[in-house]
Amino acid sequence: xxxxxxxxxxxxxxxxxxxxxxxxxxxxxxxxxxxxxxxxxxxxxxxxxxxxxxxxxxxxxxxxxxxxxxxxxxxxxxxxxxxxxxxxxxxxxxxxxxxxxxxxxxxxxxxxxxxxxxxxxxxxxxxxxxxxxxxxxxxxxxxxxxxxxxxxxxxxxxxxxxxxxxxxxxxxxxxxxxxxxxxxxxxxxxxxxxxxxxxxxxxxxxxxxxxxxxxxxxxxxxxxxxxxxxxxxxxxxxxxxxxxxxxxxxxxxxxxxxxxxxxxxxxxxxxxxxxxxxxxxxxxxxxxxxxxxxxxxxxxxxxxxxxxxxxxxxxxxxxxxxxxxxxxxxxxxxxxxxxxxxxxxxxxxxxxxxx
Numbered sequence: 001x002x003x004x005x006x007x008x009x010x011x012x013x014x015x016x017x018x019x020x021x022x023x024x025x026x027x028x029x030x031x032x033x034x035x036x037x038x039x040x041x042x043x044x045x046x047x048x049x050x051x052x053x054x055x056x057x058x059x060x061x062x063x064x065x066x067x068x069x070x071x072x073x074x075x076x077x078x079x080x081x082x083x084x085x086x087x088x089x090x091x092x093x094x095x096x097x098x099x100x101x102x103x104x105x106x107x108x109x110x111x112x113x114x115x116x117x118x119x120x121x122x123x124x125x126x127x128x129x130x131x132x133x134x135x136x137x138x139x140x141x142x143x144x145x146x147x148x149x150x151x152x153x154x155x156x157x158x159x160x161x162x163x164x165x166x167x168x169x170x171x172x173x174x175x176x177x178x179x180x181x182x183x184x185x186x187x188x189x190x191x192x193x194x195x196x197x198x199x200x201x202x203x204x205x206x207x208x209x210x211x212x213x214x215x216x217x218x219x220x221x222x223x224x225x226x227x228x229x230x231x232x233x234x235x236x237x238x239x240x241x242x243x244x245x246x247x248x249x250x251x252x253x254x255x256x257x258x259x260x261x262x263x264x265x266x267x268x269x270x271x272x273x274x275x276x277x278x279x280x281x282x283x284x285x286x287x288x289x290x291x292x293x294x295x296x297x298x299x300x301x302x303x304x305x306x307x308x309x310x311x312x313x314x315x316x317x318x319x320x321x322x323x324x325x326x327x328x329x330x331x332x333x334x335x336x337x338x339x340x341x342x343x344x345x346x347x348x349x350x351x352x353x354x355x
Contacts, residue, residue, distance in 0.1 A: 013243030014291055017252035020236035025259030027229020029267065034225070037218040039211035040100065044093040045202030046219065050226025051234070052195025059188050070186035070309055071331045073193070080181040081193060088175025089198025094205070095168035102161030111165040113146045113257070118173025119250030127177060128354065129247045129347045138289030139251040145282035146254045148275060149261055173250075179238060180246045187238035191231055199226075245347025248290060255283050298340065305335040 027047075034043055073081065103111070120139055123129040182190055214222070240249050258280050265272060309329045318335060325331065 013240050013248075014252065016236045016240035017244060017249050018255065018287075020233045020240060020249075021253045021256040022259045023233035023236070024229050024253070025256035026263045027225050027233070028256070028260040029264045030225045031222075031229070034218055034222055038214040038222060039206055039209075041093075041097045041209060042203060042206035042211040042214065043222060044097065045199045045204075045206055046214075046222040047199070047226035047230050048089060048093075048195045048202060049199025050195075050223030051231030052192050052197075052199055054223065054227035055188050055192050055195065055231050055235070059192060062188075069329065069331065070188070071184055073182070073185045073189050077182055077185060080178055081190065084175050084178050084182065084190075085194050085197050087171045087178065089194050090201050092168045092171035092175065093198070093202055095164045095171065099161040099164030099168060102159055103165060110147060110150050111162060112169060113143060113150055113254070114166055114169035115172045115176075116143055116146065116250050116254035118170045119176045119253075120247045122173050122177045123245065123247035123250065127180075127246065129245050131247060134289055134293055135248070135251075138286040138293075139247070139254075141282045141286030141289065142251050142254045143286075145279040145286065146257045148282065149257045149279035151275070176237075176250060176253075177246050180241050183238050183241040187235040190238060191234045194234075195226075195231060248347070251286065251290060255287070258283050300338065300340045302338060305333065 031043065031047065038046065099111075116139075124131050179190070213219075237249060237253065240252070244252075258276075261276055262280075265276075309331050311329050315336065318337070
């Protein structure tokens, strides 16, 4: 039994989650500039396809240059990956496009904040991730800031499009939680499969609806925005899941609207408003509540066998065979022996125990 160590959840989990939100938030105003040149349904497909294609090139170059350093997807991951693609890559965007056609922009922006709420509620109620008063308050502060910054003034008008957009957010909440099941595997490989499959399906649906092929310049820009906002962003999100769990990642990711609005100010010279300042203050307070959290108690690790990139820290004290890779971090199938100790921890790969 051991008590206390120097492990911290601040690195690299929080920076990865916030960077993921920043990339996605930055992609929103850029994608809006493409709506006039590209059919919305076609754009949804191109963003995913750009993510999958761009990361395919990166992975090919990486594999040629050195060892991958990540656990590959296995056959046992296929059902989870299929559900992730179906929920988050295909069904979610389809429901969103149908909802946007029936809802004004300001109402849709408010409704899209339901993704963060859906992600957190599913993580807490279905997967039983730990939540205390501090984490709940911080998550609600971030969510309220996101709602405030999305509100365009006046009364939001909700019609038949509202249930469709809400359904899309629930699909992405399911996607975010199911992705946790895959977070020990190579995140680049996950996004490649998701991007290529979901992008191809959505583009095919766009053509069936009569969409035309966009100009080459708009096509290239959509691919770049997709690579950054849907490719690299999701890679960082999957990496953050390993350290923070789904609910906390969902809370950090809810800062994306503030980041997107800040970028719009810099790029398009939109005015700084009191609403933006208030929303940013709420989000900063919520983030501060999360990063200063100190969740520590005696807990038990059951025996588990899995595969992921790791170093030989307190949670990885195992023997190696002659075929296991040298150096650290390294990847191989390993077994954790039962362990009981106390330290600050979060719902990462090794701390998904009951409370």
